[in-house]
Amino acid sequence: MDNINKNNLKLVVVGHVDHGKSTLIGRLLFDTDSLPSDRVEEIKKSSKKLGRKTEFAFIMDHFQEEREQGITIDISQTSFQTKKREYIIIDAPGHVEFIKNMITGASQAEVAILIVDMNEGIKEQTRRHAKILSLLGIKNIIVVFNKMDLIKFEESIFNKIKDEIQKLLKDLDINAKYFTPISALNGDNVVKKSNNMDWYKGATVLEGLELIENDMLDEGNDIIAVVQDIYKTDQERIVVCKIEKGELTVGQKIKILPENKITKIKSINVFNEIRKKAYSGESIGITTSDPLFLERGNIICDSKMDFNVTNEFKANIFWLSKNSLKKNENITIRCATQEIATEIIKINKRINSSSLELIEKNGNTIENLEVGEVIIKTKNPIVIEKFNKSDELGRFVIVKNNIISAGGIVV
Ligand code: GDP
Numbered sequence: 001m002d003n004i005n006k007n008n009l010k011l012v013v014v015g016h017v018d019h020g021k022s023t024l025i026g027r028l029l030f031d032t033d034s035l036p037s038d039r040v041e042e043i044k045k046s047s048k049k050l051g052r053k054t055e056f057a058f059i060m061d062h063f064q065e066e067r068e069q070g071i072t073i074d075i076s077q078t079s080f081q082t083k084k085r086e087y088i089i090i091d092a093p094g095h096v097e098f099i100k101n102m103i104t105g106a107s108q109a110e111v112a113i114l115i116v117d118m119n120e121g122i123k124e125q126t127r128r129h130a131k132i133l134s135l136l137g138i139k140n141i142i143v144v145f146n147k148m149d150l151i152k153f154e155e156s157i158f159n160k161i162k163d164e165i166q167k168l169l170k171d172l173d174i175n176a177k178y179f180t181p182i183s184a185l186n187g188d189n190v191v192k193k194s195n196n197m198d199w200y201k202g203a204t205v206l207e208g209l210e211l212i213e214n215d216m217l218d219e220g221n222d223i224i225a226v227v228q229d230i231y232k233t234d235q236e237r238i239v240v241c242k243i244e245k246g247e248l249t250v251g252q253k254i255k256i257l258p259e260n261k262i263t264k265i266k267s268i269n270v271f272n273e274i275r276k277k278a279y280s281g282e283s284i285g286i287t288t289s290d291p292l293f294l295e296r297g298n299i300i301c302d303s304k305m306d307f308n309v310t311n312e313f314k315a316n317i318f319w320l321s322k323n324s325l326k327k328n329e330n331i332t333i334r335c336a337t338q339e340i341a342t343e344i345i346k347i348n349k350r351i352n353s354s355s356l357e358l359i360e361k362n363g364n365t366i367e368n369l370e371v372g373e374v375i376i377k378t379k380n381p382i383v384i385e386k387f388n389k390s391d392e393l394g395r396f397v398i399v400k401n402n403i404i405s406a407g408g409i410v411v
């Protein structure tokens with residue numbers, strides 16, 4: 001699973017074909033000086049040959065070419081850097097793959113840019129992509145209105161299409177953070193403020209990105225450790241756990257979930273080394289000052305923190321298995337190291353992951369490659385969190401007949 005760290009933000013650009021995704025990405029890379037100079041020269045030359053301005057979409061085409069030839073750059077590694085952090089641009093292949101990757105955690109965008117061509121307005125794929133963003137619960141969304149140059153930077157046209165988009169987003173329960181008029185080709189309002197749109201006082205695309213805070217991180221003494229195993233010796237019980245986020249210190253007051261018991265860390269041991277502190281990513285053994293009964297699947301957090309402990313929650317799942325899922329059948333959910341017997345008590349919606357069309361409401365099954373908006377009921381309490389708040393506790397897999405059959409996110 002992807003490790004979210006403070007210094008990078010994962011970004012995806014979506015929108016109708018030809019609305020300017022590649023050009024915008026190329027522009028972001030170019031204007032943040034993230035491209036090697038020989039590549040820039042090459043692109044300038046080939047654009048000139050074609051009698052055009054520097055085509056920033058070429059930058060992305062070159063990456064694509066290299067990828068196809070298996071040469072240097074994997075597009076999922078395309079990134080640009082600012083003083084604040086690194087932005088990693090995630091490739092958005094077809095809908096099915098994108099939804100699958102996002103739900104299963106193969107790649108996880110924290111920010112999405114939805115791009116609309118001002119000359120064309122909202123198109124079929126604009127609607128579909130907006131729908132995907134809503135299904136995936138991506139919280140940080142920037143809408144960019146591209147090709148402003150083609151409509152002579154007219155504020156009234158921008159306002160008209162912005163109203164239409166806002167209506168579409170409202171219907172999908174999406175709150176976009178910024179609505180930015182740009183010309184990706186010329187670089188207006190991408191990294192540099194445009195001189196052609198004095199009427200626009202808001203953020204450029206990059207300024208908008210820089211202002212986005214990563215919810216998953218900035219929560220003070222936010223820690224999560226998941227219990228993997230317990231070793232008993234004659235004198236004590238050693239709790240083996242992995243710190244997913246934050247750090248643990250000897251003497252720290254901790255909470256054990258789902259039981260909600262409070263205790264203190266008595267000792268920390270990392271590979272036979274006695275420690276005062278342990279950090280994110282480390283697998284450690286701890287003992288607690290109270291003889292609590294901990295077991296695999298328990299979640300440890302700071303005593304001041306709170307997570308949802310529940311028997312019932314709403315989720316979006318992506319069904320990977322060829323065998324269908326039936327309502328109320330016995331399945332198991334794995335979330336962090338929790339493994340809990342479960343059933344789906346309601347299938348609110350069945351959605352075709354390719355067309356995103358609604359197949360049925362209140363269904364009884366979910367078939368291969370379908371997305372389901374479901375209500376899950378667990379036998380025992382489970383510790384979960386909304387997926388856009390916690391990667392560890394917001395994402396799960398469904399196991400049916402010992403086979404991983406679906407990925408899911410808590411919404
Ligand atoms: P994608 O399919 O969404 O990746 O779109 P591209 O980035 O390949 O762009 C499609 C076409 O639109 C290309 O010919 C671009 O040069 C052109 N284009 C992109 N952005 C702008 C813009 O801001 N103004 C104008 N006039 N053309 C643009």
